[in-house]
Amino acid sequence: MQRRLFLPMGIGLAILILGMLLTNGAFLALAVPPILFSCFSAIQSMQLRLPVLNIERTVNRHRMIEGEEVKVTVDVSSTFGTTGRYFISVIDTLPGGAQLVDGENQFLGPFVQGQSAQFSYRVVLPRGKHVFKEFVVTGWSRWGLASRMESVAHESIVIAHPKTDPVGAITIRPRRTRAFAGPVKANQGGQGLDFFGCRSYVPGDDIRRVNWRAYARQDTLIVNEYELERLADVNVIVDARLQAHCRLGAETTFDHSLRAAGSLASHFLRVGNIVGLLVYGDLVHWVFPGVGKRQERKILDALATSYAADKEVFEDLRKVPTRLFPAQSQLVFISPLTDEDDVEVIALLIDQGYSILLVCPHATTWEAEQIGPTPSAQLATRMANLRRSLFLDSLVRTGTRIVNWDVSEPLALAIERDLGVSFFRRHV
Amino acid sequence: MKWILAILLATAALLLMLPALLIGSVLYVLAVPIFTAAAFFVMHKWPHSKSSNVSLIVLALLSVAALFIGIHPLFPVISLMLAIYAWNAAHRFGHLDHARVEEEAKRQFVIHVLTFSFLPSLAIGLFLIAFLYVRVSLPFGLALGLSIAALLSVALFMGVVRIARNRED
Numbered sequence: 251m252q253r254r255l256f257l258p259m260g261i262g263l264a265i266l267i268l269g270m271l272l273t274n275g276a277f278l279a280l281a282v283p284p285i286l287f288s289c290f291s292a293i294q295s296m297q298l299r300l301p302v303l304n305i306e307r308t309v310n311r312h313r314m315i316e317g318e319e320v321k322v323t324v325d326v327s328s329t330f331g332t333t334g335r336y337f338i339s340v341i342d343t344l345p346g347g348a349q350l351v352d353g354e355n356q357f358l359g360p361f362v363q364g365q366s367a368q369f370s371y372r373v374v375l376p377r378g379k380h381v382f383k384e385f386v387v388t389g390w391s392r393w394g395l396a397s398r399m400e401s402v403a404h405e406s407i408v409i410a411h412p413k414t415d416p417v418g419a420i421t422i423r424p425r426r427t428r429a430f431a432g433p434v435k436a437n438q439g440g441q442g443l444d445f446f447g448c449r450s451y452v453p454g455d456d457i458r459r460v461n462w463r464a465y466a467r468q469d470t471l472i473v474n475e476y477e478l479e480r481l482a483d484v485n486v487i488v489d490a491r492l493q494a495h496c497r498l499g500a501e502t503t504f505d506h507s508l509r510a511a512g513s514l515a516s517h518f519l520r521v522g523n524i525v526g527l528l529v530y531g532d533l534v535h536w537v538f539p540g541v542g543k544r545q546e547r548k549i550l551d552a553l554a555t556s557y558a559a560d561k562e563v564f565e566d567l568r569k570v571p572t573r574l575f576p577a578q579s580q581l582v583f584i585s586p587l588t589d590e591d592d593v594e595v596i597a598l599l600i601d602q603g604y605s606i607l608l609v610c611p612h613a614t615t616w617e618a619e620q621i622g623p624t625p626s627a628q629l630a631t632r633m634a635n636l637r638r639s640l641f642l643d644s645l646v647r648t649g650t651r652i653v654n655w656d657v658s659e660p661l662a663l664a665i666e667r668d669l670g671v672s673f674f675r676r677h678v
Numbered sequence: 679m680k681w682i683l684a685i686l687l688a689t690a691a692l693l694l695m696l697p698a699l700l701i702g703s704v705l706y707v708l709a710v711p712i713f714t715a716a717a718f719f720v721m722h723k724w725p726h727s728k729s730s731n732v733s734l735i736v737l738a739l740l741s742v743a744a745l746f747i748g749i750h751p752l753f754p755v756i757s758l759m760l761a762i763y764a765w766n767a768a769h770r771f772g773h774l775d776h777a778r779v780e781e782e783a784k785r786q787f788v789i790h791v792l793t794f795s796f797l798p799s800l801a802i803g804l805f806l807i808a809f810l811y812v813r814v815s816l817p818f819g820l821a822l823g824l825s826i827a828a829l830l831s832v833a834l835f836m837g838v839v840r841i842a843r844n845r846e847d
Binding site for chain 1: 727731745759765
């Protein structure tokens, strides 16, 4: 018996019992409609059979950037069964957060043997891993007394990556680089493009590198050295602690942090570095360092499924697993910095030999706009800016390179302002 | 659709109110318009199935109350049948709440539901009217007139809905 029928049946039985208690025939008569209706419906429900349907969903893309549209096409066909007498409904259940922008995600109408139908729709998906899980098929009996609902499992996965923007050229100078040629200045003499220094000639040196002017002055062979350009390990760390982020309408600064992480990881991968990712919050979610487009996809997939969480064990940044990062490598830290402890942890990492580029997202401008130009809001904004300046100034003294990023402006602009690199400069 | 269901429930409530007016039960006459207004409100605020469940329970309570104040059982029975019809239709309309569907398919579905869901309620209603005519001393003319008037009003209403929807197209 369908669950919905419990209501009229319950009403009918209640009136029936009341009638019997009062020995009043009118109450008994009133109890008859709901009881009869429930009984007929229950009998019809048992007899009702749904058609055997083949339902196929086609998604025009499985990876996309958040906010883009996905076109979904659903084909419904029946292999056997006589279903002409029933109305059927096939609903393609949308994943959470999906917004239907065009078309219909339901087929509704009579369906006969051998018939096929198609419906399509477009949805806009936010960042995340979206699973289109199932179709809900409902069939109704002719007189509307019975219905049967079934779920037909059919899984399609669409991953919406965070939106990335080009960030211009960023120069990084980690203390240690890899042995392979790459884009990062290794602070060692060798083959490269930029002049590094001179040294005495040793057999085996290329004769073209002899500095003839120095030879003329000193009467000994001197060769020019150029700065080696090598691959570097870059690990992007995203602060996913809920307490560190603030809400900006429908989004949070965490969403902006993920976009920044995606943009920076893509940039460092495109110029040829070895890039890894660590999301620090709910769990320590780590993407093993690698190179190339496949690594970029792995990192963007990981960012798509990341979320901010409030775990006591990750309350501060002291639990950042530094053993995952190669010694003296480059770390790109994306964190709003909540208190002095965070500043201390970053200073500690600098002491351990890591080179750190800190991107510090904040939403002070947005918050000030929301509150309005009241004296108290202005004072609060000033205090927040002063507090952040204190943190950042103490970090600058440790040698951290800092991008103080107001999320209302593009990241590339903040990088250009704080790191002094031009968006239009193409080489590292 | 919500308007259709709300009007159906209001019709059911009015069926209870008219004899109450004749009897002179002022409290009951007040209760029924309140129910009617509430039915309109919940039908617009809540999903179909939830609002219809609440409306059905309240109308059943009003029907029982009507019997207590001495209204002839025919009126509550017809009223409850209309409420069950609205409730059943609302549960089917609920399937339209979860997805977006073509307007033409939606129109056909609504007409199909309103037409076919009515027939079981009509059958049970007619059976009970006949039963009450046999069992309760009610003038035949009055019973027949009331039942036909109730059913015709619903049929007329459905026809108006259909014409209105065709005009929209």
